Amino acid sequence: MFSPRLIYIFLMLILLNACAHPGFNQYPLSKGYPNYRILPQEISNLSHTNPELIRHRIIGFSQEEKLPIYVIEVGSGERNILLIGQHHGDEVLGTALTMHLSRRLVQRKKEERVAKLLDEYTLWIIPSINPDAWQMVVDGAARIKRKNNRDTDANGKLDVRTDGVDLNRNYPIFWDLDQETNVLSPFYKGTAPASEAEVQAVISFGRKVDFELAIFYHSSATGSLNEKIFLPAVQNRDERFERLEEIADFYAKQLPRDYFKGSYTLHRGLSSKVGNARNFFYHGLETDAMLVEIGGINKDGRSIIHPPDKILRKILKRQEKAFINLLEYLLR
Ligand SMILES: [Zn+2]
Secondary structure (H helix, E strand, O other): OOOHHHHHHHHHHHHHHHHOOOOOOOOOOOOOOOOOOOHHHHHHHHHHHOOOOEEEEEEEEOOOOOOEEEEEEEOOOOEEEEEEOOOOOOOOHHHHHHHHHHHHHHHOOOOHHHHHHHHHEEEEEEOOOOHHHHHHHHOOOOOOOOOOOOOOOOOOOOOOOOOOOOHHHOOOOOHHHOOOOOOOOOOOOOOOOOOOHHHHHHHHHHHHOOEEEEEEEEOOOOOOOOOEEEOOOOOOOOHHHHHHHHHHHHHHHHOEOOOOOOEOEEOOOOOOOOOOHHHHHHHHOOOEEEEEEOOEEOOOOOEEOOOOHHHHHHHHHHHHHHHHHHHHHHHO
8 A cells, every 4th residue: 555655745746746837927028038139130140050951031021110021941841831920919929939949940950850851841930920019029018919010090109009900810811701990909900901011021922932831820818719729711621621630630739738738729610711821821822721829828717928938948848849740740
């Protein structure tokens, strides 16, 4: 039989495990998160030290502040995959993840399995298409800043809480079906399809490269969508869509939840018929596309989109592992 001492140790271990990751949002953000101001330097350092593996370019500029939108090209393979780390300014986990992947894949280039992937694929990594809002969030000016900085109520100044276009509602496929015309809404779709410079940049870049897969990282401030993968809206589940479901389901299972046991899940219900990036890539460019909500939900049911550094590092490590597994899965 177990001694009382052993049982005590066992109970303490369970308790410690339960308390290990209380999960809270930090704000202002620590230096553990990428910062738009040092991004260009970081990207060019990466390219200069690994010219055979990394290149970078500017694909366009933001609507209001005219800040450059960067893409980092990692690897030298013929299969192209697009990763966009951020559409919404406060969803900084995706910028952290995409920068982390850029660095780590190069650091690990000598490992046989990573070398093979860098030989098979070229990853096109855009840390953020919304630098205007991202910068405000990183600077501590606004904890929540989803949309870009367009003066949508035309009062001549930026109203941080209400101004802007939701860049993930501004793509041209299904744009006309979206009812969100209130300029103050967090989901405002803009005055016309692809009215925003950020979205125009992604569209023309998307047309230049033949992507087989595009992944868009988000994190939901309300928590209702977190730790799920969402696919494009389709009329029928045909063969192509079923294959995409398999890929997304595999990826979801590789992604452990942040504060609970178990893994991410693939959302199999209806998907919104609005002008979002995944609908545009899937229907407009014939690129398989998915949205991954990488914020976690803590034990109190609260959404953690700005986790403290220690948890952030752990999340990035797990995401890195899952992403590498996904790339290998696609080679099968
Ligand atoms: Zn988002």
